[in-house]
Amino acid sequence: MVSRVIPVDPFDLVIFGGTGDLARRKILPGLYRRFVAGQMPADSRIIGAARGELDDAGFQKMVAEAIAEFVPAERQDKAAIKAFLERVGYVSIDAKGTGGWDALKSRMRENVVRAFYFSVAPALFGDLAERLHAHGIADAWSRIVVEKPFGRDLASAKALNAVLAEHFDEHQIYRIDHYLGKETVQNLMAVRFANILFEPLWKAEYIDHVQITVAETVGVEGRGAYYDKSGAMRDMVQNHLMQLLCLIAMEPPYHFDPDAVRDEKLKVIRALDPVKPEDIVRGQYLPGGGQGGYVEHSEDPASRTESYIALKCHISNWRWKNTPFYLRTGKRLRARASEIAITFKEPPHSIFDDAQGWRENVLVIRLQPNEGMNLMMMIKEPGPGGMRLMQVPLDMSFADALGAEAEDIPDAYERLIMDVIRGNQTLFMRGDEVEAAWAWADPIIAGWEARGDRPQGYDPGSSGPEDALMLMHRDGRRWREIKG
Structure with a gap:
């Protein structure tokens, strides 16, 4: 199997917040990898823009250090790094004043794609x-990339969309969610819509339930004061998990076209039922393992912000009526893992002895670590002695299937930035999507705030609060084990 690298058009990419953590960890190392892969044309330019008083050489030194730290050593090449840095420049800019804007304008070229990455506070x-x-820097063909959070409620999301709409059309605005750039997430659409095998079964008649899990082992130390203003619902569910749910539940679009795909995702969000209070579990991690708990890290002993949330939701349409979707995400859990598990119903009649322990078919899409998919199926246990059943996986790991080529698969930020340059918005959220997601999430948040609910404590290194287990057990189901 040979992966194809299709170069994009020449571009000028301005990274506002170019000296920040996201630029150092993800954006700049990702652009270097695309340059090495041959996808970034030699005459493209990257311009860092921030408050710091740096010159081109100072910024290039910072970029080189970021590559050294965040790109694996075996992927670093001195000649390639030198050539990449020659395409990197810097402008000191005052985002709220006039300083630096004329200098930035003088750097921009005609007849190339102009993209502006807002890696700054909303x-x-x-x-x-x-x-x-x-200052005449952006034109009708320019593109802007905005990082989440896209507001903290419906009102602020609308206000943010309105501010951007004053200066840019919707087709110029790229709201980036790195989860949608993951290879496995995009493969989900291919599995559903390019294979007759699954799509006829992709509905309530055959699917018992769906689980979406995003588990992290890290806490919020170092950014607790910031995180305490959002919590797991605002930080993860309203955007990342919502997008995964949409890709699982949406109807086939008429074409693989940005607005066609996003139209179908929007229909899913609007079909979501309100979530009942008894179908929500919130938690905060406790001290343990020589580390403080959430309230210590948030610097607020009275904090009621959740570091964990689990909830059950339903989609009121013909395809999914009465099929529950269980979502959970949290900090300081047992392992770092993100997966979607589609559990199919049992056969209507079993010809085998029930004592043989039939287990359901499950399609598992792993987003991290070790991206891939497996399908849990029942087969006969090898050997004599009659018909004994056992469950085995049909496994596809990208690392195993692609071998060395798996190392060349672009990470989420690399892929999404290249999509910005191409002008492809398929994997970016539209303004009405963002607002619809907040319209669903706001009543949930308002409900627990009005009730004065306190999150339940849970041990670090566990799978979350005990009540989250009961959320599944009362339905006769159980969460999948969290494992890396």
């Missing part, structure tokens, strides 16, 4: 958008 989005136009 409070600065409006200022940057306004100044890009006021």
